[in-house]
Amino acid sequence: MALEGRALWREAPGETPVWVDGTWTWEDGRLHRVTGPGEGRDRDEAVPACWIVPGMVDVHCHIGIGPSGPVGREEQERQALADRDSGVLAVRDCGVPVDDSWVQGRPDLPVLVRSGRHIARPKRYTRGLAVELEDPGDLPGEVLRQARAGDGWVKLVGDWIDRAGGAESDLDPLWPREILRDAVAAAHEEGARVAVHCFSHRVVDDLLEAGVDDIEHGTGMDDDQMAEAAARGVMVTPTLVQVELFGSFADQAGRRYPRYAATMRAMHRERRAHAERLFGSGVWILPGMDAGGYQPHGELARELALWSRAGMSPDRILAHATWRARDALRVDSLQEGARADLLVLDSDPTADPGALARPRAVVLGGRVVVGG
Ligand SMILES: [Zn+2]
Known part of the structure; x- marks a missing residue:
């Protein structure tokens, strides 16, 4: 399972998360950011495929x-x-x-x-x-x-x-x-x-x-x-x-x-x-x-x-x-190795807080429990 989009991501606990464009996967319920040639750019110009935020x-x-x-x-x-x-x-x-x-x-x-x-x-x-x-x-x-x-x-x-x-x-x-x-x-x-x-x-x-x-x-x-x-x-x-x-x-x-x-x-x-x-x-x-x-x-x-x-x-x-x-x-948010507890949103929640009310998908511990 790989997910491409703009995620509210941080490198370490305690940091303020920032929006990062990229591809994410998870294994045994743990998140991993895939970076390769041409990737790892922060916040592309193009509209992302989705917004990925930590679970509420x-x-x-x-x-x-x-x-x-x-x-x-x-x-x-x-x-x-x-x-x-x-x-x-x-x-x-x-x-x-x-x-x-x-x-x-x-x-x-x-x-x-x-x-x-x-x-x-x-x-x-x-x-x-x-x-x-x-x-x-x-x-x-x-x-x-x-x-x-x-x-x-x-x-x-x-x-x-x-x-x-x-x-x-x-x-x-x-x-x-x-x-x-x-x-x-x-x-x-x-x-x-x-x-x-x-x-x-x-x-x-x-x-x-x-x-x-x-x-x-x-x-x-x-x-x-x-x-x-x-x-x-x-x-x-x-x-x-x-x-x-x-x-x-x-x-x-x-x-x-x-x-x-x-x-x-x-x-x-x-x-x-x-x-x-x-x-x-x-x-x-x-x-x-x-x-x-x-x-x-x-x-x-x-x-x-x-x-x-x-x-x-x-x-x-x-x-x-x-x-x-x-x-x-004291529960993890989105970072390398954290539990994959996340929401996939169709629109930008910093423009529309209502986006949080209707996630396209809900992922809990790496299992997709709502959406596809
Ligand atoms: Zn009460």
């Missing part, structure tokens, strides 16, 4: 959660196949209540980076999904347990409605700042990174102070916090498709919890301007659509369309949805 990534992709909670292996497989067929070839599960590690034994399914179970407190997350700690002081120990069970990531619930407040209930942090700091330190000592669910403004300073690695949703971040996250290299997964639902979350809770509903409505109203500020802040943006609970699998293109609407340029969308996200998960 979804870093917030719950393989194992369905609309009504945990799902079995058959449904997990359907979810993983839907992701794969859409061109998502690496996923981080970002917290699941089931053992999805079997996916890693299946070469026809996306590369899976596991985060173990969500860690929350009783009644402070969607029922039935998280490990619930009665004593918040147990957080560092539980973080260590989940870090050892996963693949280098731990997922915490950082804030949630505290219904104990009755009509005054609002989004509130789950963990005292010192405990959070100890828990993040425990994860880092174990070589794991920490992703945290975070809707509200008031929890963000705690997360930044504690040294978390990745903020999920981040709808409450103000400009100072965005600047601080950018300076510290904290990644943010904005899950804009999920934020689109904040109005309906508010409607459901409105009668009993008017204050919480008002908080959610305000963030929903501000969502587009907020995303524009986030994208302009220099923060490392990650692609994630929170598939599993409210969102179907295999529709990352909808998230990228919202990025585009919030003003992110096509070349940035391409970078953040592919190689930069693969770097974040």
